[in-house]
Amino acid sequence: TGADDDGRFAFVGLLRRSVHLRASAPGFRSFAANLSLGTAPGEFTVPLEPAPPRLEEAVTVTARGAAPVAEAPSPLARRFDGADVMALGSVAASDPLRAAQALPGVAANDELSAGFAARGSGFSSVGLHIDGVRLSAPFHTIRDINDGYSLTIFNGDVLDSVTLLPGAAPARYADRTGAVLDVRTRAGRGDGFHGKASLGAAGAFATLEGPIGTKASWIASARQSYLDYIIDRVEDDPALALGWRDLTAKLAWRPRPAHAVALLALLGRARYENTERDPGAHTMESAEAGTDL
Numbered sequence: 001t002g003a004d005d006d007g008r009f010a011f012v013g014l015l016r017r018s019v020h021l022r023a024s025a026p027g028f029r030s031f032a033a034n035l036s037l038g039t040a041p042g043e044f045t046v047p048l049e050p051a052p053p054r055l056e057e058a059v060t061v062t063a064r065g066a067a068p069v070a071e072a073p074s075p076l077a078r079r080f081d082g083a084d085v086m087a088l089g090s091v092a093a094s095d096p097l098r099a100a101q102a103l104p105g106v107a108a109n110d111e112l113s114a115g116f117a118a119r120g121s122g123f124s125s126v127g128l129h130i131d132g133v134r135l136s137a138p139f140h141t142i143r144d145i146n147d148g149y150s151l152t153i154f155n156g157d158v159l160d161s162v163t164l165l166p167g168a169a170p171a172r173y174a175d176r177t178g179a180v181l182d183v184r185t186r187a188g189r190g191d192g193f194h195g196k197a198s199l200g201a202a203g204a205f206a207t208l209e210g211p212i213g214t215k216a217s218w219i220a221s222a223r224q225s226y227l228d229y230i231i232d233r234v235e236d237d238p239a240l241a242l243g244w245r246d247l248t249a250k251l252a253w254r255p256r257p258a259h260a261v262a263l264l265a266l267l268g269r270a271r272y273e274n275t276e277r278d279p280g281a282h283t284m285e286s287a288e289a290g291t292d293l
Contacts (some may be wrong), residue, residue: 007199014037014234018036018037019035019037020035021034021035021046022138023046026153029049029050029051031046031047031048032283036054076166076168077165078161078164079161079162080099089180095156096154096156096159096183097114097115097128097181098114099162100116100164100181103248105119106164106166113149114152115139116151119178119179121177121178122178124176124178125178126178127169127179127180128293129173129183130154130185130266131184131264134176135257135291138154138291139152139153139291139292140153140155140246140269141270141289142242142271142272142288142289149242151244153246153266153291154185154248155205155207155248158186158250159184159186160184160185160186160241162183162184163182163184164181165179165180165181166179167179180244186219186250187219187250187262188209188218188219188250188252189217189219190211190214190217191211192211193210194208194210201228203223203224203225203261204223204224204226205221205224206221208221215253216251216252216253216254217252218250218251219249219253220248220249220250221248222247223244224245225243226243227241228273229243241271242271242272244268246267246268246272247265247266247267247268248266248267250264251263264293265293266291267291268288268290268292269288269289270289270290271287272287272288274286
């Protein structure tokens with residue numbers, strides 16, 4: 001039968017003379033007793049004592065990747081941001097290496113050369129790295145011509161920073177005996193399509209950039225010289241014609257905030273033509289040089 005308002009209940013019509021009674025309730029200790037119907041009282045109280053609190057402990061173990069070891073910066077490092085590179089590198093055309101020529105301890109050969117010497121070591125001993133890749137000849141230049149010139153093959157508008165380490169370079173630059181110039185390119189802007197164009201004394205450049213979806217971006221910058229046109233207008237009888245063109249492009253993708261994948265393309269061409277009326281037997285008539293990365 002069911003219990004009444006006071007929790008009492010009764011068993012009626014039991015056939016056996018003895019029963020085993022077990023009672024349990026949430027929050028109380030279980031109770032068990034053997035009762036003989038012939039000797040048990042007509043009314044029996046089941047004592048239920050409160051059970052002690054039950055503690056449950058859960059341990060969750062999660063694994064995470066090892067934190068990258070930060071490389072200690074060189075105490076001699078001198079760093080330029082992209083805006084500083086554009087301001088200091090615009091002589092005749094945008095040249096990031098000319099920004100490094102303004103640093104203490106750096107000496108330039110002349111106004112026509114983009115190379116420099118640091119602490120007595122010439123540019124042949126300097127290691128120039130762009131996004132971690134060392135370049136051996138990062139110039140627009142034609143060797144063995146009169147009034148030789150050199151211009152860096154990448155535009156300063158695509159750079160994020162330029163860092164010069166005149167000494168005490170980290171171990172990853174240990175393959176050079178002189179200074180190290182670490183050039184880092186920037187990713188394209190992700191807030192929409194942007195474009196920029198500029199005219200200099202020796203050439204013109206244009207930069208386009210924009211996003212691809214929400215996790216990728218692109219940037220491309222091209223330059224074209226018109227030195228040959230200027231020389232032809234300035235001199236009545238020009239002896240040479242110089243020209244160059246280059247393209248820097250980068251595609252960046254961030255699958256996660258801590259991970260990045262980038263593809264960089266660097267293309268450059270330099271052209272020389274001798275325009276003398278009566279060149280000698282050993283005079284170089286024309287030449288072209290190129291760099292592809």
